[in-house]
Amino acid sequence: MLMNKDIAEFPNQLASVAAEIEALLKQLLDDRPLEREISRPGRLTAAIRHAALDGGKRLRPFLLVETASIFDAPRAGALMAGAALELVHCYSLVHDDLPAMDDDDLRRGRPTVHKAFDEATAILVGDALLTLAFDVMARFQVHDDPAVRIALVFELARASGLGGMVGGQMLDLAAEGRFEPKRKLAESEIATLQAMKTGALIRFACRAGAILGQSDASALAGIDRYGNAIGQAFQIADDLLDVEGDAKMLGKAAGKDAASGKATLVAALGVDGARARLRELVAAADEAVAPFGAKADTLRAAARFVAERRT
Amino acid sequence: MLMNKDIAEFPNQLASVAAEIEALLKQLLDDRPLEREISRPGRLTAAIRHAALDGGKRLRPFLLVETASIFDAPRAGALMAGAALELVHCYSLVHDDLPAMDDDDLRRGRPTVHKAFDEATAILVGDALLTLAFDVMARFQVHDDPAVRIALVFELARASGLGGMVGGQMLDLAAEGRFEPKRKLAESEIATLQAMKTGALIRFACRAGAILGQSDASALAGIDRYGNAIGQAFQIADDLLDVEGDAKMLGKAAGKDAASGKATLVAALGVDGARARLRELVAAADEAVAPFGAKADTLRAAARFVAERRT
Numbered sequence: 001m002l003m004n005k006d007i008a009e010f011p012n013q014l015a016s017v018a019a020e021i022e023a024l025l026k027q028l029l030d031d032r033p034l035e036r037e038i039s040r041p042g043r044l045t046a047a048i049r050h051a052a053l054d055g056g057k058r059l060r061p062f063l064l065v066e067t068a069s070i071f072d073a074p075r076a077g078a079l080m081a082g083a084a085l086e087l088v089h090c091y092s093l094v095h096d097d098l099p100a101m102d103d104d105d106l107r108r109g110r111p112t113v114h115k116a117f118d119e120a121t122a123i124l125v126g127d128a129l130l131t132l133a134f135d136v137m138a139r140f141q142v143h144d145d146p147a148v149r150i151a152l153v154f155e156l157a158r159a160s161g162l163g164g165m166v167g168g169q170m171l172d173l174a175a176e177g178r179f180e181p182k183r184k185l186a187e188s189e190i191a192t193l194q195a196m197k198t199g200a201l202i203r204f205a206c207r208a209g210a211i212l213g214q215s216d217a218s219a220l221a222g223i224d225r226y227g228n229a230i231g232q233a234f235q236i237a238d239d240l241l242d243v244e245g246d247a248k249m250l251g252k253a254a255g256k257d258a259a260s261g262k263a264t265l266v267a268a269l270g271v272d273g274a275r276a277r278l279r280e281l282v283a284a285a286d287e288a289v290a291p292f293g294a295k296a297d298t299l300r301a302a303a304r305f306v307a308e309r310r311t
Numbered sequence: 312m313l314m315n316k317d318i319a320e321f322p323n324q325l326a327s328v329a330a331e332i333e334a335l336l337k338q339l340l341d342d343r344p345l346e347r348e349i350s351r352p353g354r355l356t357a358a359i360r361h362a363a364l365d366g367g368k369r370l371r372p373f374l375l376v377e378t379a380s381i382f383d384a385p386r387a388g389a390l391m392a393g394a395a396l397e398l399v400h401c402y403s404l405v406h407d408d409l410p411a412m413d414d415d416d417l418r419r420g421r422p423t424v425h426k427a428f429d430e431a432t433a434i435l436v437g438d439a440l441l442t443l444a445f446d447v448m449a450r451f452q453v454h455d456d457p458a459v460r461i462a463l464v465f466e467l468a469r470a471s472g473l474g475g476m477v478g479g480q481m482l483d484l485a486a487e488g489r490f491e492p493k494r495k496l497a498e499s500e501i502a503t504l505q506a507m508k509t510g511a512l513i514r515f516a517c518r519a520g521a522i523l524g525q526s527d528a529s530a531l532a533g534i535d536r537y538g539n540a541i542g543q544a545f546q547i548a549d550d551l552l553d554v555e556g557d558a559k560m561l562g563k564a565a566g567k568d569a570a571s572g573k574a575t576l577v578a579a580l581g582v583d584g585a586r587a588r589l590r591e592l593v594a595a596a597d598e599a600v601a602p603f604g605a606k607a608d609t610l611r612a613a614a615r616f617v618a619e620r621r622t
Contacts (some may be wrong), residue, residue: 036466037474038507043490044473044481095438100430119411120489123434124481127406128473130438134445135468138461146458150449153464155347157446162355162439163348170352170435178431179354196349 002286002300010301017065017082018058024083025052028136047117047125052090055108059306061086063205063230064212066298067223071213077143078212081152084136085205088160091129092201094122096169130160143212151211159204168197175263185263191232193263198238199231206230225288226299233281233307236274239264241310243271278307313597313611321612328376328393329369335394336363339447358428358436363401366419370617372397374516374541375523377609378534382524388454392463392519395447399471400512402440405433407480441471454523462522470515479508486574496574502543504574509549510542517541536599537610544592544618547585550575552621554582589618 061082206227372393517538
């Protein structure tokens with residue numbers, strides 16, 4: 001069972017994987033062109049580094065690496081797959097921050113890419129990061145079996161695309177009343193929006209670890225339930241932070257979503273209701289990884305961390 | 312050797328593949344979510360269909376399909392890979408047309424996506440199309456060997472990303488004086504810009520056919536030289552059309568590039584010099600596919616078509 005020391009040690013474990021991902025991203029975002037590349041424009045790689053380095057908890061790669069370790073998949077490949085996944089997350093932040101989208105000036109306490117550079121560069125940074133994600137996921141360093149890599153590419157695309165993250169951002173803009181008169185969303189509609197916008201990529205992180213470890217179908221199903229629960233918990237905690245957090249800790253404007261009347265489960269359930277839901281989700285995450293015994297202690301601690309995080 | 316009938320029949324062959332690609336894209340851009348997708352927002356799929364259907368010569372998929380046929384690769388897989396490639400091309404047009412980029416209102420005689428819908432939707436359409444391209448390229452329908460599919464994913468990402476198409480668009484914006492005072496580019500700088508912006512994807516189209524056909528290294532090298540030549544010819548012909556074409560035939564504004572002093576080889580070499588270069592490139596394309604004999608007649612006709620096209 002999960003010990004207090006597991007929870008106390010969790011932030012250090014997370015920071016340690018984050019440092020490994022950071023080092024790997026630095027290598028991947030070099031100015032020198034690679035095989036079959038013609039040249040890498042300096043301003044573009046500088047803006048890409050601004051978008052992808054020195055920031056973020058790297059939670060998605062962490063979940064991927066820790067899930068892979070349950071199945072004894074080699075760590076180097078899991079880190080490479082985690083870096084690919086993080087590139088998708090970084091691209092989504094750059095495009096979501098654009099003036100035509102959420103119009104944010106600040107991200108992780110620094111100017112957003114279109115503020116630090118310009119809008120055209122920011123669009124291309126997002127495009128380049130998304131493309132690079134698939135480049136990296138296709139590399140033999142991820143796994144020596146091409147069937148494993150193609151499964152990861154396929155699932156990453158499904159989680160990120162029009163039926164996943166991109167579609168979720170579209171639903172979020174619609175919920176703001178961008179395209180039609182604004183209306184109050186039902187709880188189930190909010191759940192769908194969030195399962196797509198943030199849930200799909202977090203769920204992929206967990207599934208990817210199991211795929212890398214060539215798990216059987218039953219183990220993959222357990223990991224999938226865990227990923228689903230932690231993905232939901234992540235979004236509810238994020239929405240609670242927006243209501244209760246402070247801008248300095250978050251590195252971005254607090255209360256912005258609440259002020260704009262954004263569709264969140266906190267608005268639908270109330271703060272106490274949202275906290276109760278978080279407890280249920282942590283219990284569901286625990287249950288889902290029960291078959292893995294002590295090997296899943298880090299995933300259990302991650303569920304608690306995600307539900308209780310303050311930044 | 313190439314007969315006049317091959318050249319006369321070429322437009323019909325091109326149109327026939329285009330119709331097959333169109334039908335396939337229609338299937339891929341359905342509203343119904345697929346396995347592992349949660350839902351596909353209706354406004355997003357409508358805007359994606361606006362971007363990807365009813366337009367374009369489908370030259371890139373055509374080159375892929377015809378190259379694959381030289382190596383006797385199954386046609387159905389080549390069409391699927393061609394559809395994936397065309398999705399990348401379509402995404403690049405949507406993002407290039409954005410107000411922050413080239414700010415175009417018209418594309419293929421119809422309003423651009425951000426005009427027909429809105430800017431946020433257009434950004435997401437591009438993101439979704441790019442992501443879907445990798446989803447499709449990873450599917451078993453492309454080829455039953457995952458090693459072939461992962462090679463295609465990898466090369467598509469390299470051709471499209473920061474060292475290829477996206478980087479080329481960045482260089483094009485820089486050449487317009489967007490980031491620094493404008494200066495005259497050397498011929499070699501223009502060649503690099505174009506090899507990245509349009510050349511890389513056309514070259515990939517040809518290489519992809521050879522990869523699908525599991526060609527040997529020497530045959531792949533020949534196809535690569537062909538793709539390189541036809542990619543350059545395509546861009547020079549495009550720039551000549553901009554100088555000499557008429558807006559009604561093109562379905563977009565003519566003379567816009569020349570008026571803005573855009574870096575083109577036509578500006579660097581003059582119209583006669585550009586025409587002479589086109590003849591050299593067609594000869595180089597012919598030479599590159601010489602080892603394939605009559606099997607490559609369609610590729611030879613394609614090189615002539617690309618060099619001589621009027622729309």
